[in-house]
Amino acid sequence: MDKLILGRYIPGDSMVHRLDPRTKLMASFYYIAIIFLANNWQSYLLMFVATMVMIMLSKVKLSFFLRGVRPMIWLIMFTVALQIFFTKGGHTYWSWGWLAITQFGLTNGAFIFMRFVLIIFISTLLTLTTQPLSLADAVESLLKPLRVIHVPVTELALVLQIALRFVPTLMDQTTKIMNAQRARGVDFGTGNLFQQMKAVVPLLIPLFVDSFGIAEDLATAMDARGYQGGDNRTKYRVLQYHRSDATAAIVMVALTGLLVFLRA
Amino acid sequence: MANAIDISHLKYSYPEATKPALNDVSFVVPAGEWWAIIGHNGSGKSTLAKNINGLLAPESGSVTVAGMPLTEQTVWDIRAKVxxxxxxxxxxxxxxxxxxxxxxxxxxxxxxxxxxLTRVHDALVAVNMQDFATREPARLSGGQKQRVAIAGIVAQRPDIIILDEATSMLDPAGRLEIIDLIKQLRQQQSLTVLSITHDIDEAAGADHVLLLDDGQVKEIGTPAEIFQHGEALLQLGLDVPYPEKLKNALAKRGVHMPAGYLDEEGLAKALWTLHSTM
Known part of the structure; x- marks a missing residue:
């Protein structure tokens, strides 16, 4: 589990960490969208340099980002291979039946590779520098207009918050149950796929039963503390834009302008 | 002072249960007192707590909290007080x-x-957890978690705190820590405390003890009065406090022990003066 980079938060106090989570969320989506504008090596170079600068500003080690790419590497390689073998045009270096490696194929392959890596880098940057809870707040804040069409945004945000809050609790519970079942002779993680799946059953059932117990207790506690649902609640955590958020927005616009100028 | 809790002829049955979980329960807790509610598992202790703040609705009888009769209209106000x-x-x-x-x-x-912001900060200071404000709950010890739960209640400025076996999952040190904290808060904010407990040592420190058996009030009295029936307590499935157990065992062996309930200190005194002739 520790190897998983996506969704991990690395505490820090960099410029990127301090940005409002809404800014980071919107900027990440925007950045991913404008990557698709790049179509020559100049524009890709620009996006690459911009990404690297952002990563440097976050003061998170580059190795974290490289590890973020690792689980996706087969998907990337597969897509790149498709591009290389099936794009026709320009000088042909090698061909065999309907497969051919051409000049256009190679450049397209390189571009697709860059696009993938940059998208992964930027989404990794978002999650590495933003606490899940702040992201949940950002989603709530950005979705607030949907309340007009009766989407229960506040409740959904609370659900999300409670889910995040119980991740470590349920992990602890899982470890406890695994140890208890191991003590009774259950063998986790060995044998063929079927045996491994069977071993999960004595883990899942107690975990499920436990979760219902926890939910019941939690509901009682929330009730006792005066939770009545709805939008008539005040908020302890509030998000506030600062000057740096405006700067980030301007940088995004400038980047777009430069990109449009550089692209073929 | 007025009464914090006034319960008369309270009856409650869980759906599909054959007999009521609480039957004809009546008692009055004056404001500012510390009451311990004891009784073995299934005697209705937690059900009683849930009836006081309207988490469960009584079948019959009345519940009055901080001068307000518990009704559908007052339930949220009462939950703010409890x-x-x-x-x-x-x-x-x-x-x-x-x-x-x-x-x-x-x-x-x-x-x-x-x-x-100020109330949250003050509450965290009151339970001495202000350095942990931004921590995740999963990284806290059991005692610290209960401290935070207490802070959540203190922030609401209630009149009454109910401890529903709040210390039963803690280690002895954590247990002591929480009880001391509640004692201290009670002094500062003149709270009424209702402590549901299995821990007789904790009950021994209360002003009054209410003994619940099979959904009925068996006895109400000071800890000294209640704990005198050592053997009877055992029969009710409760643990007699350690000094009392020792006292009874010594008495059985013919050692002359003073009558009445003894806490640890009292017992120590009785023991070291046992053969003293002065």
């Missing part, structure tokens, strides 16, 4: 951080944010 600390520290944590959790009850009552 804070409950539950048994499992993990399962009552709503907020993703300590400060968030303390703020939860205030958010529910639409307390303005500025006021909320």
């Amino acid at each position: 804070g409950i600390v539950f048994q499992n520290p993990d399962n009552q944590f709503v907020g993703a951080t300590v400060a968030d959790d303390v703020a939860f009850g205030l958010e529910n009552r639409a307390v303005p944010r500025d006021e909320m």
